[in-house]
Amino acid sequence: METTKTLKASIKIINNNDHDTSSNQNDQNWLRFICIVCPKSCEIDIQVDKNHHMTDIKGAGCKRGKEYVQKELVSPSRVFTSLIKVKNSSVRMCPVRTDIPIAKDLLIPLAKSLANVELSAPIQQGTILVENIGGTTAKLIATREIKKSDK
Numbered sequence: 001m002e003t004t005k006t007l008k009a010s011i012k013i014i015n016n017n018d019h020d021t022s023s024n025q026n027d028q029n030w031l032r033f034i035c036i037v038c039p040k041s042c043e044i045d046i047q048v049d050k051n052h053h054m055t056d057i058k059g060a061g062c063k064r065g066k067e068y069v070q071k072e073l074v075s076p077s078r079v080f081t082s083l084i085k086v087k088n089s090s091v092r093m094c095p096v097r098t099d100i101p102i103a104k105d106l107l108i109p110l111a112k113s114l115a116n117v118e119l120s121a122p123i124q125q126g127t128i129l130v131e132n133i134g135g136t137t138a139k140l141i142a143t144r145e146i147k148k149s150d151k
Contacts (some may be wrong), residue, residue, distance in 0.1 A: 004070055016122075017037040022092070025051060028048060028055060029047070029048055030045050030046070030075075031045070031047075031048060032044070032066075033045075033046065033068075033072060035065045035068050035069070036068070037062075038062070038074055042061040042062075042065050043059050044057065044060045044065055044066075044068075044069050045057070045058045045059050046058075046069055048073070052073065054069070054070065054073060054131055070149075076103070077101035077103050077104055078101055078102070078104055078107060079097055079100070079101050079102075080098040080102055080138070080140075081092050081095070081097045081098075082096055082110075082111055082114055083095055083096070084114055084118070084119055084129075085117065085119065086118070086120070086121055086146050087118050087119070087120055087139045088121040088148050088149060089121035089122075089146050089147060090149045091121070091144075091146050091147075094119055094146050096114075096129060096140050096141060096142055097140075097141055097143055098136075098140055098141070099138055099139045099141055100137070100138050100139075101138075102133075102134065102138050103136070106136065109134070110133065110134045119142075119146075121146045121147060121148040122145075122146060122148045123145065123146040124145055125142060125144055125145040126142065127141065127142045129141065129142055
């Protein structure tokens with residue numbers, strides 16, 4: 001019987017009979033990650049000790065999956081995507097993204113900080129709107145061309 005408790009959005013603590021839980025592993029947990037590196041979405045199970053160090057891994061379909069889990073365990077990050085209001089255009093919102101992944105815990109505060117921002121058209125696709133967004137080294141980039149309306 002498998003019992004699952006959600007730890008974070010893409011991580012679960014699991015107790016699964018498929019994993020050896022015998023001798024000297026009482027201080028260790030199994031965590032399940034859903035890999036997002038490629039479309040295979042491998043379910044990768046890792047065993048961690050009480051200091052959150054990975055001691056075993058199962059289910060990684062490739063080397064990139066193992067690297068993803070190791071990074072996700074220490075410092076989860078994502079590319080930030082959002083929409084920003086636009087004035088002087090028939091298009092009301094401009095899609096944006098960061099050029100590199102940023103810490104996952106910065107995503108919601110960053111989205112909230114952009115809620116009242118308004119850009120003026122015209123905007124060229126690829127324009128860097130903000131350097132070092134949210135105190136990171138990431139750049140916020142417009143991902144669509146927005147033309148100025150004739151009004």
